[in-house]
Amino acid sequence: DAMVIQNPRYQVTQFGKPVTLSCSQTLNHNVMYWYQQKSSQAPKLLFHYYDKDFNNEADTPDNFQSRRPNTSFCFLDIRSPGLGDAAMYLCATSSGKGGAYEQYFGPGTRLTVT
Amino acid sequence: GQNIDQPTEMTATEGAIVQINCTYQTSGFNGLFWYQQHAGEAPTFLSYNVLDGLEEKGRFSSFLSRSKGYSYLLLKELQMKDSASYLCAVMDSNYQLIWGAGTKLIIKP
Numbered sequence: 583d584a585m586v587i588q589n590p591r592y593q594v595t596q597f598g599k600p601v602t603l604s605c606s607q608t609l610n611h612n613v614m615y616w617y618q619q620k621s622s623q624a625p626k627l628l629f630h631y632y633d634k635d636f637n638n639e640a641d642t643p644d645n646f647q648s649r650r651p652n653t654s655f656c657f658l659d660i661r662s663p664g665l666g667d668a669a670m671y672l673c674a675t676s677s678g679k680g681g682a683y684e685q686y687f688g689p690g691t692r693l694t695v696t
Numbered sequence: 697g698q699n700i701d702q703p704t705e706m707t708a709t710e711g712a713i714v715q716i717n718c719t720y721q722t723s724g725f726n727g728l729f730w731y732q733q734h735a736g737e738a739p740t741f742l743s744y745n746v747l748d749g750l751e752e753k754g755r756f757s758s759f760l761s762r763s764k765g766y767s768y769l770l771l772k773e774l775q776m777k778d779s780a781s782y783l784c785a786v787m788d789s790n791y792q793l794i795w796g797a798g799t800k801l802i803i804k805p
Contacts, residue, residue, distance in 0.1 A: 681726030687738035
């Protein structure tokens with residue numbers, strides 16, 4: 583089945599220790615998104631790619647970086663995680679950026695910072 | 697600023713009907729989405745409205761009034777598995793999704 587896969591599902595890291603979250607998709611979608619979601623809050627868009635065109639949201643902290651080496655893979659790097667970065671990180675894809683294109687989400691990676 | 701408002705929590709009884717409201721103020725409008733999110737899981741797509749009116753899909757229906765900046769999600773014949781958060785999201789003029797914080801729906805037997 584075509585899908586969005588995120589690894590790992592659960593990640594524990596120490597304060598200040600860099601961590602990388604990965605996302606892969608078999609849907610061959612052009613657009614990939616990274617969201618941060620904290621408990622009972624709306625998903626917050628961090629980045630999105632339209633093909634190789636990278637878009638960084640204005641309020642995404644510099645501590646967060648992203649890479650998309652090819653259509654199928656996308657990575658989220660957190661250079662120096664703080665306690666406030668503990669959250670669910672969701673990867674999503676869509677086949678286009680227009681209004682009718684729904685986003686398909688991966689299962690998420692729950693990040694704990696100790 | 698851009699804003700999506702929906703109730704924080706609602707409770708309903710198994711077998712009943714519930715309506716979850718969403719009001720929005722965004723810069724432009726390119727459609728409204730409803731997603732379902734079970735606790736600890738990713739959101740899954742439920743519906744998309746871009747024109748005024750009611751879209752029905754099985755037990756779930758979604759309504760949109762663009763002039764009022766208003767939508768609702770109607771869930772019929774509630775089942776225990778419908779216990780989840782329901783997120784309203786609006787696509788603005790830049791094709792960015794503006795998300796609400798979600799409505800946590802609790803179903804009681």
